Every structure is written in structure tokens, then in C-alpha cells.
Amino acid sequence: MRLRALLAAVVLTTTAAPAALAAPGIANGTDVPPGQFGFVAKLAMTKIPRPDGSTYSSFCTGALVAPGWLLTTGHCFHDANRNRVSGKVPYPTTATLGLTDEATESGVARKVTEVIQAKENDVALAHLDTPVSTVKALQLNRALPKVGDQLTLAGWGSLTSTNPKPATRMQQGTVAVANVAPTTLGVRGTAPAITTSACTYDSGAPYFTEAGLVALEATGPGCPHAGIETTSRTDVLADWITKTTA
Template sequence: MRLRALLAAAVLTTALAPAAWAAPGVAHGSDVPPGQFGFVAKLAMTKIPRPDGSTYSSYCTGSLIAPGWVLTTGHCFHDANRNRVSGKVPYPTTVTLGLVDEATESGIARRVTEVLQAKENDVALARLDTPVTAVPPLNIGRAAPKVGQQLTLAGWGSTTGTNPTPASRMQQGTVAVAKVETTTVGVRGAAPEITTSACTYDSGAPYFTGGELVAVEATGPDCPHAGIETASRADVLAAWVAKSTA
């Protein structure tokens, strides 16, 4: 989901009607070259419930962190009242991996069967119906982020905050760590522009460096923007991820 319409009450707008926790794609980013970042997952959800009984569809981004598991933002899985949920996947969710361009590549598709929500921050693990062995997972970093550190952001979110739609070509950008909190990290765009930022449908997108996941996209200002984007630290979740996916 695009990196956002600022989650005021934890609500990000989606492309289809009252947002489903939509977070941004990478606005003011650049195309990911073929064969890169196969671990970045595009999550497509359907039949997401609303309080009035109607449903809608939406998207998120995530990363393969074990053959049978994808890590993403926790609010991508919620009930009709937007409460995060664990257990059986709450609505049909398909994960696609191993591609950068949907127009020319088919990728690897899996269904999500179960969701585990983290207690420390807005992060969830999604269990896949069949393990993915053709794509190397992204390792969970165990070192705390440092101010000034540069990270790569890659996602399937919208490239614009106006009439957002999920990207059909994966986008990337470079951000710099601006502040470090107990369970979260704040980042700002660095390249290709200072306004490079997550956007709608980028919720759950990975911030990584050297083959290690450093943070997971959570929420931020409307995109594109030059402000601080909030992401969930991966290092504080390393033990939980290892135990849950063992």
C-alpha cells in the first residue's frame, strides 16, 4: 500500500474507497533493474470488510525473510474495524515474488494462510501456503540503525499521491536515517531526490542494506514528501521472527 495518506488514526487510504491501511509506493524513486530484489513481495488483498458489510481490495508490500514467510506491516491484516488480527488470514491474500516488471515477468505466486502480529510494533508475519525456494530471503538485521545511515527502499506502492494505484514496475530509492527510537526509526529521502518517499501501497516495504532488513515501512506524510517517514525497526523483532519461522 502506498506510503500513505498520513495515518492519523492509523488509517492509510487505499486506491479503492475508504482506505484499507494503504501505504505508499516509492514516489520520486527509480525503476529496479531486472533480476534485483526478488525478495520484495507484492501483497494483493481482496474482500476486505468494512463496518457496513461491503468489501474492497487493496495492496501492501513486504519481504521474504524465510522460505515460507513474508514480513510486512501489521495493519495490512485487520478486521472491519481496522483492528490488527492474528491467526487465519482474514481475507484472500496473494503474494507475488521474484519479479520487477509485471508486464514482462510472471514471478512466483503464493497464498497467505496465517498471520502472526508482533507485539513490539506494527509488523506482521504472513505464512505462505508453499515455501519459496527459488528466491533468497532477506536476512533480519540485528544491529540498531544509526543516524545518517543510508538505506534502500523498494516497493510496489504508488508513485504519486494523486489517484494512487499500485505500481506494475517495482520502484526503489535511497533514504537516510534521521532519528532512532526504541522500536521505530525515522527516515528522509536522499536519492534520486530528497522527496523520494514511500507512498500508498508501500506499507510493509523493506528498508535494507547489505542484504539485511533494517526496518519495515509503517506510516508517514502524504507522498511525495521531504519529511520524516516512520518505519518499524527490524532488529528489535529478530528474536521473535527467528522463533516464529523456525
């Protein structure tokens, strides 16, 4: 297992991707219909520092859990030595919500101003410069997840970890809970394929049901894959999230 590497420098090779891989998104997922899942945020970061003083740009995914707050993976915000940080956002970060297709929709853009890291797992709250009133926040599911539960995954990640590119069209897929640990869930793809899986730039992508948010993307193997993906449970953070965003 490894960090999803959303904030790692992306090295592009000259190898051409197969034609079937031309449209990036969750690995082996499907297009999200227009008007759906507006709470899923695409996070664009610039001027991310490296130890040698150079910088780079990258992306994460998140979910709106209150008008002025996103929940995402904690390692999306770090210092030059990749230590997770809280406080003032460490580099310019823009969150875009309320759209499924960047080619035809503009969405709602906000700047992230502050980051608060969770203690229990690799999760962080990101404070927006202005609350979002046109997008409904995703509710929190407080029930204990169970093996076999079916969850929807939606995000702006790449289709493959080879020559990754952030999505321009939001993707979705269905996974099943494979195991339950104190702060994490193991999930495995079920539809549209057993290889449906989170990919590069999906860190922080929400796993949810009609009852609300169940988990966030955390770590995983190369994608697409048919193995178990590690996600961060959000039911164990529900009280902290509610108190912090109130």
C-alpha cells in the same frame, strides 16, 4: 502522521495526473533493474470487510524473510473495524515475488494462510501456503541503526497519494536515518531526490542494506514529501522472527 492507508478504500477522482506521473511506484524513485530484490513481495488483498458489510480490494508490500514467511506491516491484516488480527488470514491475500516488471515477468505467486502480529510494533509475519525455493530470503540486520545510515527502499507502491495506483514496475530509492526510537526509525529521502518516499500501497516495504533488513514502512505523510517517514525497526524483532519462522 497517518497510516499509510494501504487498506483504505481508494477513491478515484476524474482529475488527470500529470504526464510525468504516469508510471506508478515509490514516489520519486527509480526502476529496479531486472533480477534484483526478488524478496520484495507484492500483496494483493480482496474482499476486505467494512463495517457496513461491503468489501473492497487493496495492496501492501512485504519482504520474504524465510522460505515460507513474509514480513509486512501489521495493519495490512485487520477486521472490519480495522483492528489488527492474528490467526487465519482475514481475507484472500496473494503474494507475488521474484519479479520487477509485471508486464514482462510472471514471478512466483503464493497464498497467505496465517498471520502473526508482533507485540512491539506494527509488524506481522504472513505464512505462505507453500515455501518459496526460487527466491533468496532477505537476511535480518541485528545491528542498532544509527542516524545517518543509508538505506535502500524497494516497493510496489504508488508514485503519488493523489489518485493512487499500485505499481506494475518495482521502484527503489535511498533514504537516510534521521532519528532512532525504541521500536521505530525516522527516515528521510536522499536519492534520487530529497522527496523520494514511500507512498500508498508501500506499507510493509523493506528498508535494507547489504547487511540485511533494517526496517519496514509503517506510517507517513502524503507523498511525495521531503519530511520524515516513520518506519518499524526489525532488529528489535529479530529473535521473534527467527523463532517463529524456524
